[in-house]
Amino acid sequence: MRIVALGSGGVGGFYGGLIAAAGTASVAFVARGAHLRAMRDHGLTIERDGGRPTLHVPNPVVAEDPAELGPADIVLLGVKLGDTEAATRAARPLVEGGAAIVSLQNGVTKDDALREAFGPAPVLGGVAYVASHVARPGVIAQTGPMARLLVGEHDGRRSGRAGALAEAARAAGVDAAVPPDIGVAMWQKFVFLVGLSGATATMRLPIGPIRDDPRARAFLRGLMEEAGAVGRAGGIALPAGEVDAAMARADAVSPAMTSSLHHDLEAGRPLEMPWLSGTVAGLGERQGIPTPCNAAVRAILSPRVGGWPDGAR
Numbered sequence: 001m002r003i004v005a006l007g008s009g010g011v012g013g014f015y016g017g018l019i020a021a022a023g024t025a026s027v028a029f030v031a032r033g034a035h036l037r038a039m040r041d042h043g044l045t046i047e048r049d050g051g052r053p054t055l056h057v058p059n060p061v062v063a064e065d066p067a068e069l070g071p072a073d074i075v076l077l078g079v080k081l082g083d084t085e086a087a088t089r090a091a092r093p094l095v096e097g098g099a100a101i102v103s104l105q106n107g108v109t110k111d112d113a114l115r116e117a118f119g120p121a122p123v124l125g126g127v128a129y130v131a132s133h134v135a136r137p138g139v140i141a142q143t144g145p146m147a148r149l150l151v152g153e154h155d156g157r158r159s160g161r162a163g164a165l166a167e168a169a170r171a172a173g174v175d176a177a178v179p180p181d182i183g184v185a186m187w188q189k190f191v192f193l194v195g196l197s198g199a200t201a202t203m204r205l206p207i208g209p210i211r212d213d214p215r216a217r218a219f220l221r222g223l224m225e226e227a228g229a230v231g232r233a234g235g236i237a238l239p240a241g242e243v244d245a246a247m248a249r250a251d252a253v254s255p256a257m258t259s260s261l262h263h264d265l266e267a268g269r270p271l272e273m274p275w276l277s278g279t280v281a282g283l284g285e286r287q288g289i290p291t292p293c294n295a296a297v298r299a300i301l302s303p304r305v306g307g308w309p310d311g312a313r
Contacts, residue, residue: 001025001164004072004099006091008035008044008062010133010260011104012078013140015149015169017046021055022172028061028069030090036064038138047135048142049254067093074165075101076126080264081110081275088117095122100161102126102151106197106260107275108190108231111154124162125182126151127189131257144254148175152182187231187238190276192246195224197261198277198297204262208255221247222293223277230283230291265301268308273301 005016008031020027031039039062046055063069072094079087084105095101095118102124103110114123129148135141149169151162162178169176179185199210199220210216224243231238239245264271277297284291 001073001168002071003027003074003076003165003168004030004066004069004094005076005078006030006066006087006094007076007078007080007083008039009078010140011128011130012076013044013134014046014130014132014142014147015078015104015128015174016076017044017055017057017060017140018147018172018174019168020044020057020060021046024171025168028063028072030064030066030069031062032064034137035134036062038136042138045139046132046142047139048145049256050145052145066090069094071097072099074124074161075099077101077103077105077114079105080270081105081107081272082270084110084113088113092117100124102165104128104149106193106272107279108186109275109279120154123154124151124165125154125186127182127185129189131253131259133260133263144257146253147173150177150179150182150185152178152185154182156181181237184237184239187236188242188246191224191227191231191238191242192249193259194227194276194280194294195220195246196250196257197259197273198223198294200258200262201265201271201273202297202300204265206256206258206262207250207253208257211250211255219293220250223280223297226284226289226291226294227280229289230280230287233287233289234283265304270307271301271305273298273305277301 005012008029016027019025044057044060075094100122104126127150131143153159166176166178224246277294280294281291281298
């Protein structure tokens with residue numbers, strides 16, 4: 001199986017790098033700028049905390065234009081949500097050449113643009129759980145041991161392509177599986193991520209002090225409860241006790257864990273908030289469901305959605 005990681009940052013670079021380092025599939029990477037140059041000159045490095053060994057891919061196949069990489073079986077889409085339109089244009093030669101495409105991006109509306117661009121047939125559902133980011137060009141840093149990947153067909157059928165990707169990831173040390181309903185799995189992550197991202201970004205703290213403070217913890221839970229409520233109102237069969245499970249997950253991760261939204265805010269980069277708390281608040285308005293916590297996150301972060309001029313904070 002040949003995989004192209006379109007977007008080689010904290011998600012695409014992480015999962016693609018693990019699979020490439022393990023040799024469980026052939027992986028090529030799409031990158032740009034200093035990250036591309038560093039990967040060409042020094043390879044791709046994954047640094048992990050907790051005393052775990054660093055992984056290194058010494059000579060990755062990497063290009064700026066996916067068309068240079070030849071045919072693929074799977075495209076792992078790992079760009080920021082604001083870059084999806086450009087990424088779908090770049091992925092077109094690969095998808096039209098027969099590749100399936102699976103978005104590892106955040107949010108629950110991410111596959112809509114892919115289906116609009118390519119039709120439903122090539123689009124696999126994907127869910128990635130990992131705390132990782134580009135620490136510096138050519139280097140991905142992972143916080144905590146969590147590395148989970150779920151992939152599946154949106155119509156619920158079992159397919160060889162979903163199973164092959166999950167198997168390649170499992171063989172590389174990832175907790176990977178094909179769930180019975182990838183749509184429910186996407187919303188389960190969404191409930192957790194809306195809480196994690198909204199709390200860490202607005203409070204500008206990692207999860208540890210947030211979950212340990214009673215008022216901050218209540219806000220974290222409120223973000224998750226609102227996400228679950230709008231999902232159920234939209235027909236998503238979230239399990240009973242989903243918010244309790246998400247809070248237990250938040251209690252189990254490293255206290256240093258934060259979110260990509262927090263990292264982007266601190267770096268002055270554009271924010272994915274409209275696809276996270278912004279989606280929950282918008283759905284709540286349309287459904288008549290109160291979402292005060294997510295509406296607060298939307299209001300607080302709205303002036304920063306486009307980034308901050310010259311990196312000012």
